[in-house]
Structures are given as C-alpha cells and as structure tokens.
Amino acid sequence: MKLKNTDALNELQAQSLKLLESRRAIDSVGTKNAQGLVRHVMVCGGPGCHSSGSPRIAERLEEELNRRGLTEQIKVFQPGCFGFCEKGPMMEIFPDNVTYCEVSEEDVTTIVEEHFIQGNLVEHLVFMDPNTKERFATNIPFYDGQLRIALRNVGYIAPENILEYIAADGYQALAKVLFTMKPFEVIDVLKQSGLRGRGGAGFPTGTKWEFTRKSEADQRYIICNADEGDPGAFMDRSVLEGDPHSVLEAMLIAGSAIGASEGFIYVRAEYPAAIHRLKIAIAQAREYGLLGKGILGSDFCFDIELKLGAGAFVCGEETALIHSIEGARGEPSVKPPFPAQKGLWGKPTCVNNVETLANIPPIILKGAEWFSAIGTEKSKGTKVFALAGKVNNVGLVEVPMGTTLRQIIFDIGGGIKQRKTFKAAQTGGPSGGCIPTKYLDSPIDYESLTAIGSMMGSGGLIVLDEDDCMVNIAKFFQEFTMDESCGRCTACRVGTKRLYEILTKITEGKATLEDLDNLEKLCHIIKDTALCGLGQSAPNPILSTLKYFREEYIAHVVDKTCPAGVCTHLLKYEITDKCVGCTLCVKKCPMHCITGTVKKRHVIDQERCLKCGACMDQCRVVGAIIRH
Amino acid sequence: MCDSASPNQFAQKLDSYIDSLTHKKENLIGVLHYAQEIYGYLPDNVQWHIAQRLDIPSAAVYGVVSFYSFFTMIPRGEHVVNVCTGTACFVRGAEKLKEELENQLKIKAGETTPDNLFTLETLRCVGACGLAPVMIVDGEVHGRMHEAQDINEVLAKYRPES
Numbered sequence: 001m002k003l004k005n006t007d008a009l010n011e012l013q014a015q016s017l018k019l020l021e022s023r024r025a026i027d028s029v030g031t032k033n034a035q036g037l038v039r040h041v042m043v044c045g046g047p048g049c050h051s052s053g054s055p056r057i058a059e060r061l062e063e064e065l066n067r068r069g070l071t072e073q074i075k076v077f078q079p080g081c082f083g084f085c086e087k088g089p090m091m092e093i094f095p096d097n098v099t100y101c102e103v104s105e106e107d108v109t110t111i112v113e114e115h116f117i118q119g120n121l122v123e124h125l126v127f128m129d130p131n132t133k134e135r136f137a138t139n140i141p142f143y144d145g146q147l148r149i150a151l152r153n154v155g156y157i158a159p160e161n162i163l164e165y166i167a168a169d170g171y172q173a174l175a176k177v178l179f180t181m182k183p184f185e186v187i188d189v190l191k192q193s194g195l196r197g198r199g200g201a202g203f204p205t206g207t208k209w210e211f212t213r214k215s216e217a218d219q220r221y222i223i224c225n226a227d228e229g230d231p232g233a234f235m236d237r238s239v240l241e242g243d244p245h246s247v248l249e250a251m252l253i254a255g256s257a258i259g260a261s262e263g264f265i266y267v268r269a270e271y272p273a274a275i276h277r278l279k280i281a282i283a284q285a286r287e288y289g290l291l292g293k294g295i296l297g298s299d300f301c302f303d304i305e306l307k308l309g310a311g312a313f314v315c316g317e318e319t320a321l322i323h324s325i326e327g328a329r330g331e332p333s334v335k336p337p338f339p340a341q342k343g344l345w346g347k348p349t350c351v352n353n354v355e356t357l358a359n360i361p362p363i364i365l366k367g368a369e370w371f372s373a374i375g376t377e378k379s380k381g382t383k384v385f386a387l388a389g390k391v392n393n394v395g396l397v398e399v400p401m402g403t404t405l406r407q408i409i410f411d412i413g414g415g416i417k418q419r420k421t422f423k424a425a426q427t428g429g430p431s432g433g434c435i436p437t438k439y440l441d442s443p444i445d446y447e448s449l450t451a452i453g454s455m456m457g458s459g460g461l462i463v464l465d466e467d468d469c470m471v472n473i474a475k476f477f478q479e480f481t482m483d484e485s486c487g488r489c490t491a492c493r494v495g496t497k498r499l500y501e502i503l504t505k506i507t508e509g510k511a512t513l514e515d516l517d518n519l520e521k522l523c524h525i526i527k528d529t530a531l532c533g534l535g536q537s538a539p540n541p542i543l544s545t546l547k548y549f550r551e552e553y554i555a556h557v558v559d560k561t562c563p564a565g566v567c568t569h570l571l572k573y574e575i576t577d578k579c580v581g582c583t584l585c586v587k588k589c590p591m592h593c594i595t596g597t598v599k600k601r602h603v604i605d606q607e608r609c610l611k612c613g614a615c616m617d618q619c620r621v622v623g624a625i626i627r628h
Numbered sequence: 629m630c631d632s633a634s635p636n637q638f639a640q641k642l643d644s645y646i647d648s649l650t651h652k653k654e655n656l657i658g659v660l661h662y663a664q665e666i667y668g669y670l671p672d673n674v675q676w677h678i679a680q681r682l683d684i685p686s687a688a689v690y691g692v693v694s695f696y697s698f699f700t701m702i703p704r705g706e707h708v709v710n711v712c713t714g715t716a717c718f719v720r721g722a723e724k725l726k727e728e729l730e731n732q733l734k735i736k737a738g739e740t741t742p743d744n745l746f747t748l749e750t751l752r753c754v755g756a757c758g759l760a761p762v763m764i765v766d767g768e769v770h771g772r773m774h775e776a777q778d779i780n781e782v783l784a785k786y787r788p789e790s
Contacts, residue, residue: 046755047754047755047756048755048756048758048759050769051754051755051756051759051762051769052756052759052769052771085756085758086758230753231715231752231753232714232716232757234755237755269661269698270698270751270754272767307657308657308658309698310657310660310661310696311696311697311699312695312696313752327657328656329691329695330695331695386755386757388715388716388757388758388760389715389716389719394716394757394758394760395758426715462715462716462719464719468719473719476715476718480752486695
C-alpha cells in the first residue's frame with residue numbers, strides 16, 4: 001500500500017495507534033484490572049540479552065501461552081536493547097509496568113503461572129539493588145538520570161513492524177520537511193539545534209549538510225556510517241536493530257535537505273542482525289511508498305542501498321568508507337577536498353553516523369529550541385554510552401551532555417565491581433584516552449573531554465579499577481591500531497608498530513628511560529604527520545596514560561615492577577616461611593620448577609618460573625605464596 | 629557452505645549472482661562476500677574468476693581481499709571459535725581466555741586444528757559486554773568464560789561424540 005499523501009500517513013498512524021495501546025504503565029499484575037488491554041510481554045532482543053538466550057525465552061513463552069490458550073490476551077514481542085545488559089535477559093510486561101531481570105527458560109512457566117494467572121509478582125526475578133537490597137519491579141535506578149532521544153523507540157517498538165514506528169510518530173518529521181519546510185529551513189533548524197556528529201569528532205551536522213548542499217553538482221549522496229568499529233561500543237548496532245526506520249527517515253530528511261536522491265548505509269558485516277532488520281525496514285518503506293519515486297505524493301525521489309563492510313576499522317573514516325563503497329581498498333585520502341565537495345564517485349557526499357541520524361526526526365518535530373535546551377553550552381542533546389568494564393551495571397545509557405562521569409559510573413552504573421577502587425575511565429576507544437579520578441566530576445561534553453586528553457569518540461566508556469595496569473591498557477589499544485593501520489602513510493604504518501614495540505619492552509621490564517622519552521616523542525610525531533584520523537589519534541591512549549599515570553610507566557622502567565600485578569614478566573612468585581610443605585604446588589607447577597620435601601618450606605626456581613600463578617591458585621595456606 | 633554442490637555448481641551460482649548486478653565493478657566487495665559464503669574461503673582461482681567476470685585486474689581483487697579482515701584465503705575448520713578481544717572483554721580476562729583456548733585446542737589464534745574441526749580466531753566487540761569475557765562458536769555467544777572447565781565444556785559440545 002503506497003501512501004499517497006500526508007493524510008494517508010496520518011490515517012495509517014491513527015489506525016496503528018492501537019498497536020501501542022497496551023504499552024503504557026497501569027500498574028497491575030495478573031489477568032484482570034488492566035482496563036481490558038491485551039498484555040504485551042517485551043523480551044529484550046539486544047545483543048547482550050540475545051547472546052544469553054532471550055530468543056529461546058520468547059519462544060518458550062509463546063509455547064507456554066499457546067498451551068494454556070492465553071495467546072489472545074498476552075502477546076510476546078522481541079524489541080531492541082533495553083540497555084540494562086548486566087541483568088539480561090530482561091523482560092518487561094505492559095501495562096503491568098513490571099520488569100524482570102536475569103530471566104531463564106526455566107522461569108517461563110513460573111512467570112505464566114504466578115504473574116499472569118495468580119496475579120503475583122515473581123519476586124526472585126525483580127531487580128534488587130546490590131547495595132541496599134531494595135527491590136524494584138519498576139523504575140529501576142539504572143534508568144534514573146537517563147534521557148532517551150536517540151534510543152527513544154529502542155526496546156519500545158517492534159523493529160520489524162513499520163506500523164509500530166508510524167504509530168510512534170514515525171515519518172511525521174519527513175512529512176513536515178517535505179510539505180511545510182524549504183531545504184534551507186531544515187538545515188537552519190539543525191544548525192540552531194546544535195546537533196554535532198556522534199561518531200567522534202563532533203562536527204556540527206547542520207553545517208555539514210549546508211556544505212554539501214552548496215556544492216554544485218548534478219548528483220549528491222547521503223551515507224549513513226554504520227561501521228561501528230570502536231571495540232567496546234555497540235550503540236549504533238542497538239539503534240539499527242531496535243529502531244531501523246528512524247535511520248531511514250533521517251536519511252530521507254537529509255536527502256531532501258541537501259538535494260540527494262540516493263543514500264547508502266555502510267554497515268559492518270559483523271552485524272548480521274542489524275543487516276537483517278535494515279533489509280526488512282527498507283523493503284517495508286518501499287512498500288509504503290516512503291522510499292522510491294514521488295514520496296508521499298511529493299516530487300521527492302530517494303532510495304537507499306545497503307553496503308556491507310568487510311572488517312576494517314579505518315573504514316569508519318569517511319574518505320576510507322567512501323572508497324570501500326566504491327569497491328576498493330578502504331584507504332583514506334587527503335582532505336581537502338572534503339566529501340562534502342568531492343565524495344562518492346566524485347560527487348558531493350554527506351556522511352553521518354547512525355546515532356546522529358537517529359536524533360534528527362525528533363529535532364524536526366519538536367524544534368531546535370527543545371533540543372538545544374538539553375546539554376551544555378557547546379554540546380547539545382544527549383549522548384549514548386556503552387558502559388562496560390569493571391562496573392556493576394554494564395549497559396547502554398543515554399544521558400544529557402554535561403552529565404558527569406561520576407553520575408554515569410556510580411549512580412547509573414552502580415559503582416565498581418566487587419567494591420574495588422576506581423582507577424580510570426577510558427572513553428573514545430582506540431582514539432581516546434584514560435580519565436583519572438580527579439576528573440570524575442567534570443561534565444562530559446566534546447570540549448571537556450578533549451581538554452583532559454581524551455575524546456568523546458563513538459561512546460565506548462570502559463571502567464578500569466585498581467587491578468588494571470595502565471601501560472598494558474595503552475599496549476592493548478596500540479596493538480589494535482597497529483593491526484588496523486591501513487598502511488597508506490608511513491607515520492601510522494611504521495609508527496604504530498614502533499610504539500607497540502616500545503610498550504612491549506616496557507611491560508617486559510626491558511626498557512630504559514631513554515625508551516620512555518622516545519615513546520613520547522614518537523607519539524607527537526605520529527600525531528602531527530599521520531594522514532587520517534586513525535593515525536593522528538592513535539597515540540592518544542599512550543599520551544593520556546603518560547600524563548596521568550606516569551608513575552606506573554616509571555615503575556615498569558626503573559623499578560621493574562608492575563604495580564597492578566598484570567604484566568607477567570615483572571611478577572615474582574615467592575614461597576614464604578608460612579609454607580607447610582604440602583607439595584600441592586609442586587604437583588601443579590607446569591615447569592616443575594618448585595622443589596622441596598614434605599613438611600619443609602618449598603622454593604621456586606626464579607630462572608625457570610613462567611609466572612603462570614598455578615602454584616598460588618592451588619595453595620591452601622594464606623600468605624604461603626606471595627606475588628609481588 | 630553447501631556440501632552437496634560441486635565446484636561447478638558454485639561457479640554457476642556465483643556467475644548468476646554477478647550477472648544479476650547492474651553495477652559490477654563497484655560491487656566487488658559484495659561479490660566477494662557472496663563468493664566466500666558459497667566457497668567458504670577465497671582461493672586464488674576464485675579471485676581470478678571474479679577478476680575476469682568483473683573485468684578488473686586480478687591484482688585489484690587480491691588487493692581488496694587481503695585488505696579486509698573478513699575475507700580469508702585459507703579454508704576454515706568445521707567450527708569457527710572466536711574470542712572477543714574488545715576492550716570490555718580485554719579488561720575482564722579475554723587474554724587468559726585466548727591462551728586457555730590455544731592450550732586446549734593446541735593451536736594458535738588464526739590456525740586450524742589438524743583434524744579440521746576448529747579454527748581459532750579473534751574479533752572485536754560483539755556487544756555482549758555484560759557477559760565479558762565471551763567466546764563465539766559458529767555465531768553462538770558463550771559468556772563469562774573464566775574457568776578452563778567451562779571452556780572445555782563448550783568445546784565438547786562441538787566435538788563429534790566418540
């Protein structure tokens with residue numbers, strides 16, 4: 001059914017509203033007292049919950065409901081990510097306003113019997129605050145302080161049904177743009193809203209559109225950059241899987257504003273679920289006449305093609321991405337000319353990131369003032385972070401710009417795992433840096449993060465604790481950029497390898513102070529001379545750890561110790577006089593380098609010791625084997 | 629990979645896919661994805677064939693195949709075991725998990741066991757950071773893989789019963 005005009009869209013929305021009728025909170029458990037509404041059980045289908053078996057849970061639930069003849073009263077859905085990955089698989093029941101955590105297949109029968117038939121809460125599946133032991137069936141503290149704009153529909157609507165998106169005001173922003181606004185007005189709204197690129201660099205989106213629009217050409221292109229490469233960020237994936245139509249709608253708006261008739265979504269081949277959802281969304285949008293010729297009866301024509309990446313981090317860089325779409329090696333080229341002047345097949349091209357695009361329909365509908373009222377002076381709106389590492393509540397969080405790290409890690413994130421001490425937060429992935437304790441209270445936005453030596457990046461936020469060695473973390477990222485360097489420019493190709501070698505020397509206790517000097521010098525040289533963003537930002541993890549944790553480098557280089565006890569070459573295992581001579585460690589040592597007789601103190605041959613720690617794991621006497 | 633099809637049928641499938649494309653040269657990466665799906669890997673003769681069909685130098689095809697980590701020129705084992713080496717898994721012990729897998733499978737990452745049963749590889753972030761560290765066998769994610777015993781049990785599921 002092709003929608004011929006705005007009225008047809010509005011009519012379809014009115015008809016579709018009933019799909020979402022049940023998805024509100026009335027606070028009632030059981031089969032009665034829900035104002036006659038059909039119950040909707042939302043089983044989180046985000047990457048984390050999916051991995052821990054949520055599809056099987058949804059299936060089992062449907063089987064059970066079928067068996068009891070309840071399929072008319074209770075419907076099961078698998079929407080996108082709820083965000084609270086730590087407690088997955090998650091389940092939310094509407095309109096009962098109840099969330100269940102860590103649901104297993106075995107719990108399905110109990111939920112049906114207790115919750116739906118008896119009308120009781122299933123207590124053991126209700127979230128319990130690990131510190132206060134208080135239980136929350138709804139309003140889980142994890143969601144306090146969050147504001148969902150980019151993720152507004154993720155976890156709420158069924159992503160494979162365009163009608164649910166339309167019911168949730170979907171494609172209304174497109175209609176507004178096509179029939180009531182001129183292209184430059186759309187660009188103006190974006191500029192006034194203060195929206196900046198969420199992919200990392202934070203370039204103002206409206207300005208980017210304006211540049212592309214102003215470049216003379218017979219054809220222009222829109223590209224959605226869905227090549228989420230930061231190893232620890234999965235927000236773009238969650239938007240694509242949970243709300244694919246919002247990306248399509250934003251691309252349509254961009255197309256009409258900059259005068260493009262073709263768009264491409266460049267998505268990682270490693271995201272099969274996202275690709276699947278996008279294919280369905282594109283087919284549905286075509287079916288309803290929202291993609292193709294004469295959209296909604298206007299003279300605007302636009303279509304979208306999917307392009308698969310093939311595993312190259314550098315393809316997140318826009319010029320490299322463009323070459324990859326053209327079918328070539330994903331190597332970056334020198335800017336200028338910028339893609340806005342000369343991009344895909346030599347035509348002006350606007351490249352926007354997934355999260356950036358997901359923000360656009362609400363900005364068009366609610367206005368620039370609404371959006372610019374959220375956030376800080378120069379960074380408007382919200383940012384999605386993938387909170388992970390040594391934090392209690394791992395998950396996807398969307399907070400207003402200007403929220404502090406402390407609020408994210410300690411309030412939303414629930415603090416550090418096992419009550420250990422916070423050491424640093426790593427933001428910006430391989431291009432970012434580590435933020436130490438003293439900046440926990442600085443508000444997060446593009447400028448403040450850059451000022452303290454890190455960057456926003458795509459939104460990976462990895463929490464590190466006392467057990468993490470900062471030199472080792474820098475080495476991890478250096479290995480990543482070394483692997484992913486495309487090899488085009490010498491500074492990055494050779495430089496990242498040399499950096500990695502020096503870091504390896506440091507972690508093996510073979511480095512001198514001169515090496516440390518060279519490391520720092522080389523970092524600055526690469527920053528100044530590399531061709532693209534990947535190389536220029538590759539030294540950031542080293543520079544920021546050198547800045548805030550230099551004493552750890554010194555400990556490795558001068559004292560030949562690793563304060564966090566991570567770098568195995570620098571560890572030393574020793575048997576103390578507490579040893580009772582039980583011989584357990586002797587039997588376990590893979591190198592057979594522990595000697596001693598029964599009931600006598602044993603000795604480790606330090607020359608041959610592998611530092612595997614097997615002896616310490618085995619030892620039953622506290623303090624008999626020490627590591628330092 | 630479909631075992632019942634002969635190499636000839638593979639070539640026919642690939643050819644009809646290439647024929648269906650309007651823009652051929654621009655779709656090199658898409659063609660390579662398709663070819664790897666049916667052949668399981670991209671040996672020299674397949675690259676050569678694609679180069680001829682798309683009318684581009686075979687060096688250009690090789691250049692693209694060798695550039696992207698998703699493409700492989702050596703056949704993989706029956707089951708592909710991946711260790712996530714994203715940052716979240718790294719700080720929660722991915723390195724140990726990788727070493728333990730190398731130990732148990734007696735191969736290094738990037739290699740295939742002599743019986744062709746397992747290939748061990750690494751990848752970056754599958755978005756299951758709440759379950760870190762994770763290993764992925766044939767696309768199925770197994771989380772919180774801290775203990776050698778747990779890892780062994782997962783692998784056992786994929787070994788033929790003997």
